[in-house]
Amino acid sequence: MRVYFDYNATTPPSPEVVEAVVRATRDLFGNASSVHHYGQQAKAAFDDARSALAALVHGDPGEIVFTSGGTESDNFAIRGAAEALEPTGRRHLVASAIEHEAVLNTLKALARRGWRTTLVPVDQSGIVSPDRVREAIGDDTALVSVMHANNEIGTIQPIAEIAAIAHQRGALMHTDAVQSVGKIPVDVRALGVDLLALSAHKFNGPKGAGALWVKRGTRMLPALTGGKQERNRRAGTENVPAVAGLGVAASLAAKKLDGEAVRVGALRDRLEDGIVRQVPGTAINGARDRRVPNTTNVSFDRIEAESLLIALDLEGVAVSTGSACSSGTLEPSHVLKAMGFPPHRTQNSLRFSLGMFSTEEEVDRVVAVLPGLVEKLRNLTKRAGAQVVAKS
Numbered sequence: 296m297r298v299y300f301d302y303n304a305t306t307p308p309s310p311e312v313v314e315a316v317v318r319a320t321r322d323l324f325g326n327a328s329s330v331h332h333y334g335q336q337a338k339a340a341f342d343d344a345r346s347a348l349a350a351l352v353h354g355d356p357g358e359i360v361f362t363s364g365g366t367e368s369d370n371f372a373i374r375g376a377a378e379a380l381e382p383t384g385r386r387h388l389v390a391s392a393i394e395h396e397a398v399l400n401t402l403k404a405l406a407r408r409g410w411r412t413t414l415v416p417v418d419q420s421g422i423v424s425p426d427r428v429r430e431a432i433g434d435d436t437a438l439v440s441v442m443h444a445n446n447e448i449g450t451i452q453p454i455a456e457i458a459a460i461a462h463q464r465g466a467l468m469h470t471d472a473v474q475s476v477g478k479i480p481v482d483v484r485a486l487g488v489d490l491l492a493l494s495a496h497k498f499n500g501p502k503g504a505g506a507l508w509v510k511r512g513t514r515m516l517p518a519l520t521g522g523k524q525e526r527n528r529r530a531g532t533e534n535v536p537a538v539a540g541l542g543v544a545a546s547l548a549a550k551k552l553d554g555e556a557v558r559v560g561a562l563r564d565r566l567e568d569g570i571v572r573q574v575p576g577t578a579i580n581g582a583r584d585r586r587v588p589n590t591t592n593v594s595f596d597r598i599e600a601e602s603l604l605i606a607l608d609l610e611g612v613a614v615s616t617g618s619a620c621s622s623g624t625l626e627p628s629h630v631l632k633a634m635g636f637p638p639h640r641t642q643n644s645l646r647f648s649l650g651m652f653s654t655e656e657e658v659d660r661v662v663a664v665l666p667g668l669v670e671k672l673r674n675l676t677k678r679a680g681a682q683v684v685a686k687s
């Protein structure tokens with residue numbers, strides 16, 4: 296039995312999405328900007344997807360700019376807004392310390408070009424304090440960027456409160472909602488943001504497709520210059536198959552959101568309770584009452600997370616150590632570090648993230664294999680430690 300519990304890294308596409316991508320690739324090959332029949336057919340599919348996505352986030356279709364995914368959307372949001380505001384003298388950017396690399400490294404790149412940047416810390420529960428954001432904002436702040444849900448621990452941030460503070464000081468508000476769209480209700484107006492990034496492959500859509508929701512009237516430099524696609528905001532021939540798949544994923548998410556949140560939440564809680572009960576020396580990271588329903592991040596005392604990840608993989612269970620982009624390296628999680636955890640605690644944590652195809656049997660399988668693997672690894676470490684002591 297193979298178990299995939301790494302939905303925050305990416306999700307398997309739903310069969311309806313695969314069908315839509317295949318159909319669009321085969322039948323809707325026209326250039327969506329062409330005036331003839333083929334172009335108009337492609338454009339109609341594109342427009343349907345735009346409407347479906349706008350409905351999912353409660354925005355207007357005209358406010359959606361399709362991109363190649365979350366990374367591009369974050370880059371576009373930050374660079375597009377920052378550069379548009381540069382002539383006003385606002386050259387300061389604020390973000391939380393637990394943002395995804397797509398945000399953090401974009402800030403770093405702008406800092407190398409003379410922008411001032413401030414990272415706002417989080418508390419031990421992994422929540423950004425609006426008061427700390429207020430302290431960080433200055434008269435020259437162009438943009439505040441705080442993620443809606445964290446990818447490693449799942450914590451949901453007080454975006455509406457932070458957006459109100461940003462606006463009081465004349466700054467724009469961007470949220471990276473890559474890990475919340477499709478998991479919890481996302482309403483751009485209720486959040487009060489100006490920009491919101493999302494990615495299709497995180498909610499059972501295809502990879503390489505995403506969007507930035509841009510509130511009407513927001514001044515932005517284009518993501519890409521060239522043709523007039525996406526109302527001059529992102530040039531390039533439209534990727535109809537990917538966007539058609541994104542649209543279907545958005546429709547399915549909107550339809551299933553409430554039921555799935557309850558179902559997946561119950562599975563996550565069963566997994567979490569099972570682990571805490573069956574494996575001694577564990578702790579759950581992040582505010583348990585303010586998380587997306589599919590994610591749990593667990594610390595295992597006296598365990599090196601990478602070793603446990605590999606041991607689980609050999610048992611057919613796929614999980615992750617925090618952010619997928621930094622796994623494969625032994626870098627401690629910047630999120631757990633920002634939460635103030637000591638070094639051993641930033642390197643002994645695994646993320647289990649569930650989703651559309653997760654089942655109770657899978658949860659029970661993981662709870663069944665985990666205690667033995669942890670015990671084995673702890674014994675190995677103990678024996679290795681004893682040998683080192685004996686040698687010295």
Ligand SMILES: Cc1ncc(COP(=O)(O)O)c(C=O)c1O
Pocket residue numbers: 303304363364365366367369395397442444445446471473474494495496503505619
């Ligand atoms: C919070 C967050 N932002 C951005 C991204 C990047 O999205 P994409 O893989 O679509 O570029 C990810 C993906 O891991 C993410 O979790």
